[in-house]
Amino acid sequence: SAVISQKPSRDICQRGTSLTIQCQVDSQVTMMFWYRQQPGQSLTLIATANQGSEATYESGFVIDKFPISRPNLTFSTLTVSNMSPEDSSIYLCSVEGTSGSSTQYFGPGTRLTVL
Amino acid sequence: GQNIDQPTEMTATEGAIVQINCTYQTSGFNGLFWYQQHAGEAPTFLSYNVLDGLEEKGRFSSFLSRSKGYSYLLLKELQMKDSASYLCAVRNSNYQLIWGAGTKLIIKP
Numbered sequence: 001s002a003v004i005s006q007k008p009s010r011d012i013c014q015r016g017t018s019l020t021i022q023c024q025v026d027s028q029v030t031m032m033f034w035y036r037q038q039p040g041q042s043l044t045l046i047a048t049a050n051q052g053s054e055a056t057y058e059s060g061f062v063i064d065k066f067p068i069s070r071p072n073l074t075f076s077t078l079t080v081s082n083m084s085p086e087d088s089s090i091y092l093c094s095v096e097g098t099s100g101s102s103t104q105y106f107g108p109g110t111r112l113t114v115l
Numbered sequence: 116g117q118n119i120d121q122p123t124e125m126t127a128t129e130g131a132i133v134q135i136n137c138t139y140q141t142s143g144f145n146g147l148f149w150y151q152q153h154a155g156e157a158p159t160f161l162s163y164n165v166l167d168g169l170e171e172k173g174r175f176s177s178f179l180s181r182s183k184g185y186s187y188l189l190l191k192e193l194q195m196k197d198s199a200s201y202l203c204a205v206r207n208s209n210y211q212l213i214w215g216a217g218t219k220l221i222i223k224p
Contacts, residue, residue: 001160041216042202042214042215042216042217043158043202043214044214045211045212092157092158101146101148101163101165102146102206102210103148103160103163104148104160104212105160106157106158106159107157108156108157109156109157111155
């Protein structure tokens with residue numbers, strides 16, 4: 001499985017500001033995913049990011065609020081824009097493995113608190 | 116709609132066996148995954164089933180019945196470190212992963 005790192009690991013931000021989360025993978029991967037996990041809840045997919053194309057957003061998530069970059073096959077960023085306390089959550093990036101099962105492997109997550 | 120159902124919480128005793136069930140209704144089926152997630156950490160992959168039957172991996176086994184839309188994760192010889200949430204996820208015909216809400220497993224000495 002790939003080794004995935006995320007920065008920052010946690011942050012506390014003020015309402016109305018923006019935060020960019022970075023996700024770095026130690027090998028080239030086609031598909032990267034961004035998830036949100038609110039306390040005590042399961043994972044919610046925000047968007048799928050493929051290199052060289054626009055990210056595909058899930059229902060309820062829009063590019064203006066969660067712009068994503070995917071400049072190459074090992075890196076992606078997610079920005080949480082104009083934050084409100086409701087954006088407080090853990091944000092996780094994941095990548096799809098190369099085995100036949102296409103298992104997803106997760107980064108360590110970014111814990112975001114918005115005051 | 117599509118949904119995954121798992122018990123919210125289970126309690127078991129150290130050294131015992133516990134079975135965590137998962138039922139699903141999805142638009143098509145292309146595999147079922149189990150993940151373990153310790154509090155404050157990211158999910159880690161445990162098992163994958165795409166054909167009916169039992170897959171065994173050490174103390175953990177996972178079973179699938181596609182006709183019943185049912186899976187379970189069996190944990191044997193429970194250890195305190197097995198206290199975690201266990202997430203069931205199904206890949207549908209559009210290759211989307213549908214996630215369950217997770218089962219919080221509490222292990223008591």
